[in-house]
Amino acid sequence: MAAQNRPLSPHLQIYKKQITSVLSITHRMTGIALTIGALVLSYWLISATYGPEAFQAAQSFMGSWLGRLVLLGLTFSLYFHLGNGVRHLGWDFGKGFALSQVRTTGIAVVVFSIVLTLLTWFAGYALLGDV
């Protein structure tokens, strides 16, 4: 069999989704999203050096519904990647490899990210005086 035609593993069409595999790919996807978030941070900082109008344009974009959606996604991505990163650090120490533990810590990371995302956004809206 030629090297290019080797079957890929896992076979994605028939592979049963599990919390382990779903969280693993979510870690990668949130990581990719967060590097785009780094570009948003750079845009924020650099726009301020171009003066008040440029900075206001950046603030208006981030305050628009599209901007808020992006920031909401980035907030969740950050908490998830951070929480799951700590889970990975545990594995690096050889801790938490039992299937039941992998499941429990995985659910904990999801709950942690959702709760902290909501708290962060609640705090933001509270500061705006909208709550």
Place this chain on the structure above:
Amino acid sequence: MDMRSPLGRARGLGSSNDGFGHWWMQRLTGIALLPLSLWFVYSAVQLTGASHAEFVTWVGEHGNPVLLILLVITIYHHGQLGLQVVVEDYIHGEGPKIALLILIKFGAIFFGASSIFAILRLTFGGS
């Protein structure tokens, strides 16, 4: 059975042609980003709806410029290490793979340097 040569084993090089260094730096930057990213989220929430003047003041205040510079360096370093693994895993053609890796590495350094320059400029004035 170990298929590696004695020299290869001594260098500890794996499939990424890099070995331990990549893994360790990813952990190190990840650990640094725990406090840095949480500090940044806290600060960003405080800056909701901030004016230009308020933002510039915040950037230059107290330890903020140092923390911001550390955040930018760590975030782009960690980010390019992560993207490198994603490209190595999913892009199979040797040409596109190397082109993307160069783009990612150069991009991280460019945007990192530009952001640090912006932080310094906002801190020391000039715009």
